[in-house]
Amino acid sequence: MWDKLVESENGSIGIERSESFYVGDAAGRTKNNNRPKSDHSCVDRLFAMNLGLKFYTPEQFFFPNSSQIEEDFLLPKFNPLQLTENSSDFNEFEPENVKIPNSSQELILLVGPPACGKSTFSQKYKDNYVIINQDELKTWQNCFDKCKKVLENGSSVIIDNTNRGLDIRITIRDSNCGGGAKYCDLAKSLNIPCRCFIFDCSLAHSLHNNEYRKIVDENGGDEAHKNINEVVIKTFFAGYKEPKLEEGFDEIVKIRFKPDFQNEQHRRIYGMYLIGSVNM
Incomplete structure (x- = not known):
């Protein structure tokens, strides 16, 4: 919205950002003696912070001598700017000496929420592993059947699904299945090791990543992720x-999330607050 204003909606008049300010009542203020309710969100304050603008609440702007000129406020727990500034300072693996790709055949089961980087991670190793994904194969059963076939043919596999719970990770619940087959059991029946890679990504972080993905996917080409929303992630x-x-x-x-940006513009966008809730 701001970029649109600057580029084409301000009559070619330059904007002096240091002299600009933003006034809003969604400021993340907490309940106090003068305020019976907390603010419903902090999106106005975050909007100003993202743009580097001075921010005022209505009380601060219109009644600068009011007792409410300075009030406590909360920001979202997840601060994306910290990741953009420190992304090269840490090893994404724990333990740090993880071996991947493995020289011998194996099965890797990824576990993590939508928008935590599973598919990006998998694609790094597509020359060494067959990537199996339910977005493409549609059902859990199809994923398991393909995994079995690929392993029996001698290739390594990465299961790129969320795999959130025991019923999904371990036991096939599909009514067409003969019952009870497990990924780990499948690997062991073929004398193949099975590793689990957990993506350490909080709810707030996942929601942020999902919004970022929508913004930078300018051409709408990410069909696999277009229907992922807050409800799916929660x-x-x-x-x-x-x-x-x-x-x-x-x-x-x-696996700790380690962002990798195609350009400086993407880095700038990622470092903005994209989720306004302070409760996650």
Whole structure:
């Protein structure tokens, strides 16, 4: 919206950002003696912060001598700017000495919410692993059947699905299945190790990534992710069960989200607050 204003909707008049300001009442202010309710959100304050503008609440702007001129406020827990500034300062793997790609055949099961970087991660290793994804194959059963076939043919596999709970990770619930087959059991029946890679990404971070993806996907070409919304992401977290070695994994690896930007414009957008809620 701001870029549109600057580029074409201000009559070719230059904008002095340092002299500009934004006034809004969605400021993330908390309840106090003068304010019986907290603000419904902090999107106005975040809008100003994203643009580097001075921000005022209506009370601060219109009644500068009011007792409400300075009030406590909350910002979202997830600060995307920290990731853009420190993205090169950490190893994305835990433990740090993780070996991938593996020289021997294996099965890797990815676990993580939508918009946490699973598919981007998988594509880095597409020359070494067959990537199996339910967005393409449509059903859990199809994913399992293809995994079995690929492993039997001697190739390694990455299962690029959310795999949020035990019922999804371990037991096939499809009514057409003969019952009870497990990814880990499948790997062990073929004497192939099975590792689990967990993507360490909070609800707020996932929602941010999803909004960022919508913004930078200018041509609308990301068909696999076009229907992912807040409800889909929250549903993952509502049913999430953290994987354990007891499920049959040979190793569990945690992956920290490490952004990789195509250009400086994408980095700038990612560093903005894109989600206005302070409750996540």
